[in-house]
Amino acid sequence: MPELLEVEAYRRAAARLAGRTVLGVDLPDGRYLRGVEPEVLRASVTGRSVVGVRRHGKLLIVDLGGPDARGPSLGLHFGMTGRLLVDGDAAIDGLRYGPAGNRAAWVRFGLRTAPAGGLEVIDPRRLGSVRLDPDPADLGPDAATLSTAQLSAALDSGRPLKAVLLDQGAVAGLGNLLVDESLWRARIRPDRVARALDPSERRRLARTIRSTVSDLGRRGGSDTGDLQEPRDARGTCPRCGAPLSRATVAGRTTFWCPAEQV
DNA sequence: CCGGATGTTCACCT
DNA sequence: GAGGTGAACATCCG
Structure with a gap:
C-alpha cells in the first residue's frame, strides 16, 4: 500500500506517541532490522522519549530524545505490504491483506511505550524494514513539496x-x-528520456506532482486516481477515450494514454 | 494452476 | 560510472 500518502496517514496516527517513553523493542523477525544489531538498537532507544514523528518520502521517522540531549531516530519503511498499528489500531483501513491481516505471525516490529500502547508494523511479505538513524542523504526532495528546481536537478x-x-x-x-497518475495528468510519456524534458514541461510536471499528491490525499490514497479504474479494467483514457497503453517501464507495469501523453 | 501486485535491494550484465 | 535485468522476499487475488 504505502506510497507517500499512506505513510503520511501513518504519521498522523503515530503523532500521538509524542511525549511517551520507549519501554522496549520487539523484533520477532531478525531480518527486518537493517544495519544494526538488535541489542544496539535496544540499548540506544530504550528509556528515550518520543520527541515527534516525521515523514520523508515513504520513510516514517520517529525522533527520540532524552533528558540530556537529542537522541537517535528510528526509520520505518513499509515496503509494499506493511501496515502500521498505533496503540493496537490500524492507522489506515481498507487495505489489502484483509481484515484478518493483523495476524500475529506478521508482526515484524514493535515499539512499546509508557504509559501505554505503542507501534506495531504488520508486514506479510516482509518487504519493509527498520533502521536506526536513517541517512537523510539517501532520499531526494519530498514529492509533496517538490519545486521545479528540485525536479529539474533530479531529471539530470x-x-x-x-x-x-x-x-x-x-x-x-x-x-x-x-x-x-502524475504523468497522465501532466500529459507526458513515462518513457521519455528524463534529461530531454524542456523547461515548460519541467514546470508543469513539478506542479502536477504536487497537485496530484494533494488531490489524491484529499480523496483518500494512492489508489484513488483517475487512472485506477481503467488500470484495473484495462480500459480507456478517462479524458479522451483512447485505449490506454500498457507496458513495463523501469521494471514496473505502466499505463499511459498514447493519444495525449507526448 | 499461473501471473501479477501501491517496493527495495542485490547480483550480474552490457 | 551509467544503465538495465532478473531474482528474492511471502501472500493474496483474479
Missing part, C-alpha cells in the same frame, strides 16, 4: 522519466501508482 539523467520518479534518491515518496 539519461534514464526514462519514470525510472527517475520512482528512484527514492532522486525524488522521495512516489510509487508506481502516483507516478503513472
Whole structure:
C-alpha cells in the first residue's frame, strides 16, 4: 500500500506517541532490522522519549530524545505490504491483506511505550524494514513539496522519466501508482528520456506532482486516481477515450494514454 | 494452476 | 560510472 500518502496517514496516527517513553523493542523477525544489531538498537532507544514523528518520502521517522540531549531516530519503511498499528489500531483501513491481516505471525516490529500502547508494523511479505538513524542523504526532495528546481536537478539523467520518479534518491515518496497518475495528468510519456524534458514541461510536471499528491490525499490514497479504474479494467483514457497503453517501464507495469501523453 | 501486485535491494550484465 | 535485468522476499487475488 504505502506510497507517500499512506505513510503520511501513518504519521498522523503515530503523532500521538509524542511525549511517551520507549519501554522496549520487539523484533520477532531478525531480518527486518537493517544495519544494526538488535541489542544496539535496544540499548540506544530504550528509556528515550518520543520527541515527534516525521515523514520523508515513504520513510516514517520517529525522533527520540532524552533528558540530556537529542537522541537517535528510528526509520520505518513499509515496503509494499506493511501496515502500521498505533496503540493496537490500524492507522489506515481498507487495505489489502484483509481484515484478518493483523495476524500475529506478521508482526515484524514493535515499539512499546509508557504509559501505554505503542507501534506495531504488520508486514506479510516482509518487504519493509527498520533502521536506526536513517541517512537523510539517501532520499531526494519530498514529492509533496517538490519545486521545479528540485525536479529539474533530479531529471539530470539519461534514464526514462519514470525510472527517475520512482528512484527514492532522486525524488522521495512516489510509487508506481502516483507516478503513472502524475504523468497522465501532466500529459507526458513515462518513457521519455528524463534529461530531454524542456523547461515548460519541467514546470508543469513539478506542479502536477504536487497537485496530484494533494488531490489524491484529499480523496483518500494512492489508489484513488483517475487512472485506477481503467488500470484495473484495462480500459480507456478517462479524458479522451483512447485505449490506454500498457507496458513495463523501469521494471514496473505502466499505463499511459498514447493519444495525449507526448 | 499461473501471473501479477501501491517496493527495495542485490547480483550480474552490457 | 551509467544503465538495465532478473531474482528474492511471502501472500493474496483474479
